[in-house]
Amino acid sequence: MKRIGILTSGGDAPGMNAAIRSVVRSCIYNDIEVYGIFYGYQGLIEGEIKPLHIGSVGDIIQRGGTMLYSSRSEEFKTEEGQQKAIDQLDAHGIEALVVVGGDGSFRGAQKLTEKGVPCIGVPGTIDNDIPGTDYTIGFDTALNTVIEAVDKIRDTATSHERIYVIEVMGREAGDLALWAGLAAGAESILVPEFPPNVDDVIDKVKRGHERGKRHSIIMVAEGAGSAVDYAEQIKNKLNLETRVTVLGHTQRGGSPTAFDRVLASRLGGFAVDLLRNGEKGRMVGYENNKLVHHDIIEALKLENKISKDLYNLSNQLSI
Known part of the structure; x- marks a missing residue:
């Protein structure tokens, strides 16, 4: 293995730069040239490819986002687009690829592997929704952003005695809402994995109000419904002042936490080790405090399970 490429794809996540830095410097340490592919798979198709050196990744470990930028590519989903990508890799002498991103990025990596380009996926998404790893790069940082x-x-909410309904990211996975709600002491947490019942939320707010509680925090994952709709129902049924906050893309930004920096560094270095050892079509992960790797497609076939114990605990603590 003489030359490896790296790209970031899909939604950005804090810690991606730390992963890029780890891949680049691990390659250089092992006398492997490394090329950065800018703007994800679309950039690969268009030849947005440049060599990276030690100094290329200096002073980026603390930065959010991704220095390689990211984009989504409809063209890459086609056979023609994939062949253009392979042609670009061949033209630049790139023998293997590290892909940092989520499940869509991993499916692209598997397509390239099937066509003869060894790829390793590194899980980077704030949703923490990739099977085969306990944590994804960016989740811890986004979690702390939400808690703050x-x-x-x-x-x-305390000062004005209001009910606040807060919506966080998570279309199909409620980890961010669950962990943030538990850590911030939310009175109710609504996630897509456990179909929410608005009447239960209203009853809990009502019970709290009757015992003298004058404010509440309701945490909603975007995939569990609209925070605006929930707030309207609470207001209409209880006649209590209710406000909505949608945190939006603030959750994606910011300097990565120490945990995300270390996680990204370990996963990036591990990805390079796997390629050096002839592995391909794998994703790296972190399970039970150990680095692991799985077949990408087999891992994505697994159901990403939210912790029912954590969900039950949140209900017990918010009585």
């Missing part, structure tokens, strides 16, 4: 915001919102 909720702590501030609770201050004003």
